[in-house]
Amino acid sequence: MSTKIKLSPQFARNQLLPVRSTTLSNELNGILNTFKPPIRYALAYGSGVFPQKRYTYLQDQPTPMLNFIFAVSHPNHWHSMNLHHNPTPRVHRKFWESG
Numbered sequence: 001m002s003t004k005i006k007l008s009p010q011f012a013r014n015q016l017l018p019v020r021s022t023t024l025s026n027e028l029n030g031i032l033n034t035f036k037p038p039i040r041y042a043l044a045y046g047s048g049v050f051p052q053k054r055y056t057y058l059q060d061q062p063t064p065m066l067n068f069i070f071a072v073s074h075p076n077h078w079h080s081m082n083l084h085h086n087p088t089p090r091v092h093r094k095f096w097e098s099g
Contacts, residue, residue, distance in 0.1 A: 017050075019049070024049070028044050028049070031066075031068070032068075035070075035082065035085075035086075036081060036082070036085045037072065037077075037078045037081040037082050037085070038072065038073070038078075039070045039071070039072055039078075040071050040072060040073055041070070041071035042068055042069070042070050042071070043068065043069040043071075044066065044067070044068050045067050045068075045069075046064065046065035046066045046067045047064040047065050047066075048063070048064035048065055048066030049066060051064075052064075
């Protein structure tokens with residue numbers, strides 16, 4: 001049984017947060033451009049994107065966390081291409097190629 005929920009065209013528009021720093025925007029785009037397989041949509045999150053309160057950016061401290069979620073049209077093909085362009089240690093490769 002399939003139930004379709006009709007959503008407003010404005011649904012979740014308030015969840016899109018602009019990157020306030022041109023430098024950060026350029027860095028994020030630079031990271032995305034290192035991936036050869038096409039990415040339809042990318043979402044970045046973590047303290048590297050949204051500074052956290054009480055987080056100090058000191059050289060002897062770990063760097064802020066930066067995570068991405070990618071939306072791709074053909075996930076298996078994308079992972080295959082990505083592994084070809086960015087070889088990983090064999091132990092990790094087994095994990096990604098399963099499924």
